[in-house]
Amino acid sequence: MRFLALAGRRLLAAVPALLIILVGLFLLLQLAPGDTVDALVAQMGGADATMIANLRDYYQLNDSVSVRLGDYLWRLVHLDLGYSAIYGKPVALVIAERLPATLLLMGSALAIAFSVGMLLGVIAARRVNRWPDTLISSLGLVFYAMPSFWFGLMGIFVFAVWLDWLPSGGFESIDVSLHGLARVLDIAWHLSLPTITLSMIFLAIYLRIMRASMLEVSTQDFIRTARAKGAGETRVVVRHMLRNALLPMVTLIGLQAGTMLGGSVVVETVFSLPGLGRLAYEAVVQRDLNTLLGIVFVSALLVIAINFLVDLLYARLDPRIAATR
Structure with a gap:
């Protein structure tokens, strides 16, 4: 209740x-x-x-x-x-045509940033002040300091122009008609480079937050109690440390939902993706007030929905939240 x-x-x-x-x-x-x-x-x-x-x-x-x-x-x-x-x-029809690309880009970038950042943060915390911690922390600092547009342009040059592994832009292939699984794989192939580009900065933030949170939780009394009871190190990390260390990470998802949506403007422009970010840029340039307001309305609803889900998840992870409010 x-x-x-x-x-x-x-x-x-x-x-x-x-x-x-x-x-x-x-x-x-x-x-x-x-x-x-x-x-x-x-x-x-x-x-x-x-x-x-x-x-x-x-x-x-x-x-x-x-x-x-x-x-x-x-x-x-x-x-x-x-x-x-x-x-x-x-405007509703214009936004409906562009929304799927933005949702796929944001969802995939957030999933990569959260999962990989959590994993690297745990590894860095478990090997604190050793070479894995130094390497991961240095990479995180580099990713955080690297502008997304520069990383995107370098990714296009290396993986699309030089190596010819990935497409340089677009949401899907327009020269062939694909359906079903083939179309899904084609979209994933086109979104791989934009997704990595958008996720780099957020991955760096998540790994540093996870590292600091794990180090803080590891000093708590209940961790020492669990070890004193004979619990294995894997069980201590997964059942006790990880769940409590995830709380700041979950909070950060809600705080950065709007930031990631704003970052998609740059990424979608660099990779010519037909998403809300690029649509907002075009609406500003062409003074299309109704379209711009519609984008803000849908974006605000999206950010509010993400924060709402984060609040519910936070209450599930920490029952004290629901009990005191």
Whole structure:
């Protein structure tokens, strides 16, 4: 019952956070120079004053900011993200076409960063102040300091141009029609280099957090008690140390969900992936306000959902969380 109450409070707290994000971004975008009509006129190569006035009236750009904000929030209540003037179709449809690529990229990068970072962190903690710890910590520092765009460009040069092992970009092969398992493997082949690129920085963070957490937990009284009872070292590490050391790692997933989503903008641009990050960049350049707000709305929902699941998982790993809230 306490677990369900915790879940309900987390969901209720997410509503004002989402509202603040949307209203703040909407008002901030009003300060940016240019609008949708300016982008459309530039694409058409120019237009007369009458056409420009008609376009501004059609897209309700002559209304006050408060009226447009109220209209936008009212449409959101009805799950209407509006119409994209640049892409010529509903924003929901545009986002639905781009969302799978971003979800696959984020999910695979997070899985690699978390699992490999956890493994390397455990190895470094178990071999502290020895050569494995020194090597792993040095690699983590290098990965953390390396910009993702530079790593992506070097990956393209080495693995796509020089060795010709991996494709240099794209989500899947467009010269052949694949279905079923063949298409899944083709997408995985195309996403392998972008996934590794996005996961490097986060892998470095996870391994350092896991190393520090393991070292801290290893000094606790319950670890000494478990060893005094005759428990094997593998059992002590897996059943006692690892579960408690995972708590900061799980918390970090929720905190870095938004950061990883932001990092996908650079990775998707470098590798020409049709995802939300690249779509957001195109919407900013083309002043497509409805599309940009729709991306922020979906991204905020995604980050809130990830943090909600992290809170529930955290409560499962540490029952004291649900008992005290």
